[in-house]
Amino acid sequence: MTLPLISMRQITKRFPGVIANNKINLELYPGEIHALLGENGSGKSTLMSILTGLYKPTEGCIMVGGEEVKFASPADAIASGIGMVHQHFKLIESFTVAENIVLSQSKGGFLLKPEQIIADIESLGEKYGLQVDPRAYVWQLGVGEKQRVEILRMLYHRSRVLILDEPTAVLTPQETRELFVNLRKMADDGCAVVFISHKLNEVEELADRVTVLRGGCVTGSAAKEDMRRDKLVQMMIGREVLNTYEKNCEHCGEVVLQLEQVSALNDMNTVGLNNVRLAVRAGEIYGIAGVSGNGQRELAEVLAGLRPAMGGKIFFYGQDLTNKKPKEMIEAGISYVPEDRLGMGLVPNLDSVNNVILKEYDGKFSKGWRIRREAAIAATKRIVEDFDVKL
Ligand SMILES: Nc1ncnc2c1ncn2[C@@H]1O[C@H](COP(=O)(O)OP(=O)(O)OP(=O)(O)O)[C@@H](O)[C@H]1O
Numbered sequence: 001m002t003l004p005l006i007s008m009r010q011i012t013k014r015f016p017g018v019i020a021n022n023k024i025n026l027e028l029y030p031g032e033i034h035a036l037l038g039e040n041g042s043g044k045s046t047l048m049s050i051l052t053g054l055y056k057p058t059e060g061c062i063m064v065g066g067e068e069v070k071f072a073s074p075a076d077a078i079a080s081g082i083g084m085v086h087q088h089f090k091l092i093e094s095f096t097v098a099e100n101i102v103l104s105q106s107k108g109g110f111l112l113k114p115e116q117i118i119a120d121i122e123s124l125g126e127k128y129g130l131q132v133d134p135r136a137y138v139w140q141l142g143v144g145e146k147q148r149v150e151i152l153r154m155l156y157h158r159s160r161v162l163i164l165d166e167p168t169a170v171l172t173p174q175e176t177r178e179l180f181v182n183l184r185k186m187a188d189d190g191c192a193v194v195f196i197s198h199k200l201n202e203v204e205e206l207a208d209r210v211t212v213l214r215g216g217c218v219t220g221s222a223a224k225e226d227m228r229r230d231k232l233v234q235m236m237i238g239r240e241v242l243n244t245y246e247k248n249c250e251h252c253g254e255v256v257l258q259l260e261q262v263s264a265l266n267d268m269n270t271v272g273l274n275n276v277r278l279a280v281r282a283g284e285i286y287g288i289a290g291v292s293g294n295g296q297r298e299l300a301e302v303l304a305g306l307r308p309a310m311g312g313k314i315f316f317y318g319q320d321l322t323n324k325k326p327k328e329m330i331e332a333g334i335s336y337v338p339e340d341r342l343g344m345g346l347v348p349n350l351d352s353v354n355n356v357i358l359k360e361y362d363g364k365f366s367k368g369w370r371i372r373r374e375a376a377i378a379a380t381k382r383i384v385e386d387f388d389v390k391l
């Protein structure tokens with residue numbers, strides 16, 4: 001029998017007020033693609049951050065190749081052959097691809113040979129179908145390419161355990177296909193690949209084995225041949241889910257939001273939105289499809305008052321809201337959840353109450369120049385309860 005490359009035993013991680021991982025056991029074998037499946041906040045990223053030396057476990061131990069290890073930093077994990085592509089990339093935009101890849105190099109002596117490094121990166125890129133110009137600056141790359149740089153970095157450091165945290169979230173369907181082919185090649189070369197996801201169809205397609213997390217605990221695991229969708233759903237959310245929604249528009253009412261020939265520039269000052277017309281009615285969920293970079297963000301920002309419309313009109317309940325300020329849009333009742341939750345949606349180093357206050361700083365939570373903190377705390381508690389917010 002093959003020995004596991006990695007054994008995580010009884011791993012517990014406590015943060016103030018929350019147990020992110022609770023007595024987790026996990027084994028990773030060479031040659032396998034192992035999926036970690038779980039809802040938001042179930043503890044997937046935390047578990048893998050422990051394996052990569054970013055966090056220390058509160059309890060439990062990690063064995064690499066049968067030997068217990070204690071990682072003091074990610075550099076120790078890299079030296080043990082463990083690499084990770086984080087959910088939020090960790091690249092320096094003003095450095096080149098090659099510079100980013102050698103940055104975390106812990107050995108190699110005093111002198112680096114740039115031409116050799118570039119040649120090595122190019123040959124790795126060719127072998128695994130991860131083409132990207134090592135001399136390009138990271139700010140010049142698209143998200144798909146940035147992800148390739150992160151994967152190349154793991155391969156360059158000879159990682160045997162490759163962890164990818166929700167890698168498909170930023171990819172087009174075509175890029176996802178290519179990624180899956182490349183990951184299979186890496187597993188075939190004897191690596192253990194960890195694929196974090198909450199998309200069942202991707203897990204079923206790619207993984208040889210799946211471990212499911214819920215509320216910080218392992219709720220089950222299955223090999224490919226035993227993966228049954230209803231079982232996975234049950235393990236993931238703890239109850240059955242009815243997949244049938246009544247989709248009819250009989251209950252849809254009046255037109256609430258109407259866009260007439262709306263145009264706007266993108267960040268490059270070229271046309272981002274070109275004469276967009278749409279009407280959303282009350283009671284309706286209106287989907288907008290398209291490959292990212294084709295105007296979705298511009299559309300959302302125009303509706304949030306963050307980007308001026310160069311032409312056209314926006315009506316909300318019949319009221320003309322074209323080119324109003326964000327504050328006026330919010331007051332009218334339009335809310336925007338941006339795609340970049342941590343960069344734009346929240347101020348991560350403020351607590352939840354302060355984040356709630358930020359959007360409604362006048363009126364509701366203030367009296368004259370004073371903030372009514374109790375009201376803000378009560379409102380935050382209500383939001384947390386009503387929407388089951390995981391803090
Ligand atoms: N640095 C931290 N400090 C405090 N709590 C944290 C920290 N990191 C994670 N948590 C909490 O631990 C729990 C597990 O979070 P984690 O990010 O591991 O979940 P996840 O499964 O990766 O979720 P997602 O699918 O949203 O990425 C959550 O309740 C989260 O709020």
Ligand SMILES: [Mg+2]
Nearest residue numbers: 044045046087
């Ligand atoms: Mg995560």
